[in-house]
Amino acid sequence: MLSVDRMRVLHAIAANGSLTGAAEELRVTNSAVSQQLSKLEREVGQPLVERNGRGIRLTEAAEVLVEHTGQILSLVRQAEADLEAHRDAVIGHLRLASIATAARGLVPHALVSLRESHPRLAVELVEQEPDDSIPAVSRGDADMAVVVDWTGAPLPLPRGMERTPLMEDIADLALPSGHPLAHRGLVALDEVLDLPWISWPRGGACGEWLHRMISEQGNEPRIVHTAEEHQTKLALVAAGLGAAVMPRLGRGPVPEGVRLVQVQPALVRQVYVFWNADAARRPAISATVRALREAAMNPEAAAAAVRA
Numbered sequence: 106m107l108s109v110d111r112m113r114v115l116h117a118i119a120a121n122g123s124l125t126g127a128a129e130e131l132r133v134t135n136s137a138v139s140q141q142l143s144k145l146e147r148e149v150g151q152p153l154v155e156r157n158g159r160g161i162r163l164t165e166a167a168e169v170l171v172e173h174t175g176q177i178l179s180l181v182r183q184a185e186a187d188l189e190a191h192r193d194a195v196i197g198h199l200r201l202a203s204i205a206t207a208a209r210g211l212v213p214h215a216l217v218s219l220r221e222s223h224p225r226l227a228v229e230l231v232e233q234e235p236d237d238s239i240p241a242v243s244r245g246d247a248d249m250a251v252v253v254d255w256t257g258a259p260l261p262l263p264r265g266m267e268r269t270p271l272m273e274d275i276a277d278l279a280l281p282s283g284h285p286l287a288h289r290g291l292v293a294l295d296e297v298l299d300l301p302w303i304s305w306p307r308g309g310a311c312g313e314w315l316h317r318m319i320s321e322q323g324n325e326p327r328i329v330h331t332a333e334e335h336q337t338k339l340a341l342v343a344a345g346l347g348a349a350v351m352p353r354l355g356r357g358p359v360p361e362g363v364r365l366v367q368v369q370p371a372l373v374r375q376v377y378v379f380w381n382a383d384a385a386r387r388p389a390i391s392a393t394v395r396a397l398r399e400a401a402m403n404p405e406a407a408a409a410a411v412r413a
Contacts, residue, residue: 107145107148107149108144108145108148110141111141111142111144111145111148112145112170112173112174113131113174113178114127114131114138114141114142114145115142115145115153115167115170115171115174116171116174116175116178116244117130117131117138117244118138118142118154118161118163119163119167119168119171120240120244122160123160123161124138124139124142124161130246142154149166149170151164151166152164152166153166153167153170154167178244178245194225194388195222195223195225195226195388195389195392196223196225196226196389197225197226197227197389198226198227198228198229199226199227199228199229199248199249199389199390199393200228200229200231200246200247200248200249201228201229201230201231201247201248201249201250201251201393202231202232202233202237202238202241202242202247202249202250202251203230203231203232203233203238203250203251204232204233204234204235204238204251204252204253205232205234205333205334205335205355206274206335206352206354206355206356207251207253207271207354207355207376208230208232208251208355209354209355209357210354210355210356211251211271211272211354211355211376211397211400211401212230212251212397212400214399214400214403215393215396215397215399215400216228216230216396218396218399218400219392219393219396222392222396223389223392226389226392228393231247233247233250234309234310235250235252235253235260235309235310236308236309236310238250238252239252239260239262239263240263242266242379242380242381243263243266243381245381248380248381248384248387248389248390249378249379249380249390249393249394250378250379250380251271251376251377251378251397252310252376252377252378252379253274253310253311253374253375253376253377254374254375254377255310255311255314255318255372255373255374256372256373256374256375257314257317257318257321258310258313258314258317258318260310262379265381265382265383266379266380266381266382267379267380267381267382267385268377268378268379268380269377269378269379269394269398270375270376270377271376271377271378271397271398271401272354272375272376272401272402273373273374273375273376274352274353274354274373274374274375274376275352275353275367275371275372275373276350276351276352276353276368276372276373276374277350277351277353277365277366277367277368277372278292278297278348278349278350278351278365278366278367278368278372279338279339279342279348279349279350279351279359279363279364279365280342280348280363280364280365280366281342281343281344281345281346281348281362281363281364282361282362282363282364283345284348284364286366287364287366288364289366290366290367291366291367291368291369292366292367292368292369293368293369294322294368294369294370295322297348297368298319298322298324298326299324299327300327300347300348301327301329301346301347301348302315302319302326302327302328302329302347302348302349303329303330303331303332303338303341303342303346303347303348303349304316304326304328304330304331304349305331305332305333306331306332306333307331312331315350316328318372329346329347330346330347335351335355335356335357336357338351339351339359339360339363340360342362342363343360343361343362343363344362345362350372351365352374354376376401378393378394378397
């Protein structure tokens with residue numbers, strides 16, 4: 106009989122493209138992954154991976170098994186959700202992935218509420234960008250994820266996901282305090298398109314949105330620096346090295362030498378949480394959604410989202 110645990114190891118290898126990646130995802134050693142894979146190959150009586158240069162690739166037999174494993178893991182999630190729903194108890198372990206700004210400005214309030222209301226539920230926060238959190242939820246490595254849709258640039262979610270909105274997050278324009286536009290309370294979008302930009306890295310949702318937003322106005326964005334962390338961007342702006350789009354959620358303190366200016370039309374992104382529909386009946390999912398929505402309406406969270 107095939108071992109579901111060993112099939113899960115093969116599924117992780119397929120998702121990550123390597124034994125090392127699978128080991129990191131499963132939080133075990135490379136040796137443990139190799140041992141489980143060898144045992145699974147003996148169970149099926151066929152090789153499941155083959156060398157491909159310095160890496161590996163799955164055999165046709167492995168591809169067949171991975172497809173079935175995905176279906177099996179989906180059924181396991183449904184069974185776990187049904188059992189929790191039958192007990193009607195908010196218990197167990199829940200892994201919540203979140204973008205960095207929400208992990209700072211929104212999730213802590215929800216975690217405190219869950220700890221007080223449901224002490225038997227252990228929620229683990231993992232800070233991840235959508236490129237990592239979306240496949241993690243799809244594979245079942247995370248139970249839920251907080252992500253954002255910028256206006257005009259929605260994130261594509263895999264089939265079989267459910268989602269609920271949490272809040273709107275408005276972004277301001279961060280300018281060096283000596284910039285001619287810095288004294289203004291409001292600027293039009295077409296006034297700032299030619300600025301030198303301090304952007305998020307290309308390839309991620311935010312960096313792609315900024316590039317697309319400017320390009321759709323007929324301008325080629327002039328990206329002079331890229332940085333992921335907001336405080337790094339603000340330090341570069343304070344040094345007079347460019348302008349940056351700064352969402353209000355989780356922004357933190359603004360250093361001297363930086364002025365925040367509102368843009369018209371407003372730069373808005375929708376913050377939402379999503380999860381696998383197979384697990385939708387879990388009381389822990391429902392409780393976490395409620396806690397996140399309450400945190401988004403919490404005066405402290407609202408203050409963090411609009412603090413300049």
